Amino acid sequence: AQSVAQPEDQVNVAEGNPLTVKCTYSVSGNPYLFWYVQYPNRGLQFLLKYITGDNLVKGSYGFEAEFNKSQTSFHLKKPSALVSDSALYFCAVRDRSGATNKLIFGTGTLLAVQP
Amino acid sequence: KAGVTQTPRYLIKTRGQQVTLSCSPISGHRSVSWYQQTPGQGLQFLFEYFSETQRNKGNFPGRFSGRQFSNSRSEMNVSTLELGDSALYLCASSLGYSGNTIYFGEGSWLTVV
Numbered sequence: 001a002q003s004v005a006q007p008e009d010q011v012n013v014a015e016g017n018p019l020t021v022k023c024t025y026s027v028s029g030n031p032y033l034f035w036y037v038q039y040p041n042r043g044l045q046f047l048l049k050y051i052t053g054d055n056l057v058k059g060s061y062g063f064e065a066e067f068n069k070s071q072t073s074f075h076l077k078k079p080s081a082l083v084s085d086s087a088l089y090f091c092a093v094r095d096r097s098g099a100t101n102k103l104i105f106g107t108g109t110l111l112a113v114q115p
Numbered sequence: 116k117a118g119v120t121q122t123p124r125y126l127i128k129t130r131g132q133q134v135t136l137s138c139s140p141i142s143g144h145r146s147v148s149w150y151q152q153t154p155g156q157g158l159q160f161l162f163e164y165f166s167e168t169q170r171n172k173g174n175f176p177g178r179f180s181g182r183q184f185s186n187s188r189s190e191m192n193v194s195t196l197e198l199g200d201s202a203l204y205l206c207a208s209s210l211g212y213s214g215n216t217i218y219f220g221e222g223s224w225l226t227v228v
Binding site: 034036041046049051052090094099100101108 | 119121146148150157158160163165170171173205207209212214215216217218219220221222224
């Protein structure tokens with residue numbers, strides 16, 4: 001069965017410092033991987049995805065993520081955090097095989113950036 | 116280009132009633148999925164439609180149903196509402212299945228009292 005783990009409920013970082021939000025996944029085949037961000041009382045906003053190719057994926061708002069097949073990880077990173085990055089971040093996996101867009105989500109990580 | 120549009124944004128219903136939520140996907144997108152988000156259960160997949168056919172269904176009771184119309188717009192219905200159905204219901208759309216980006220709407224907040 002597919003699953004996604006976000007081991008940290010909350011990550012605290014000072015503005016200007018680099019940030020990392022961790023994600024590991026379990027899927028039988030090769031995955032499609034996604035990161036979404038959710039601001040209070042809003043829907044999910046797409047940040048980036050890994051489909052194939054370069055293991056380092058660049059996305060919106062300066063975020064990037066590195067796909068590591070051997071460690072089955074897809075950690076989200078940003079070189080310099082902003083207070084406005086404070087939000088709830090979700091990692092999601094989709095099985096590459098089969099005609100489905102069903103996403104399995106992690107439990108989310110709350111990112112708090114202190115000024 | 117307009118994003119995924121969900122209506123209504125907020126609604127309050129009484130236990131035992133039924134509710135219908137609507138979703139208009141991004142123009143040209145034929146795949147529509149629905150998710151339920153609650154503090155306790157997180158984001159859970161409800162069902163998925165493509166070209167008016169249900170392609171996948173999550174582990175929810177039969178009170179939860181959906182459909183997709185020929186213009187790709189989708190509706191979901193919850194009958195005999197229970198307090199535990201209070202949640203944010205999110206609709207997502209995508210062009211197809213080849214690793215296309217999946218975009219979400221702002222959601223419909225349902226409160227059951």
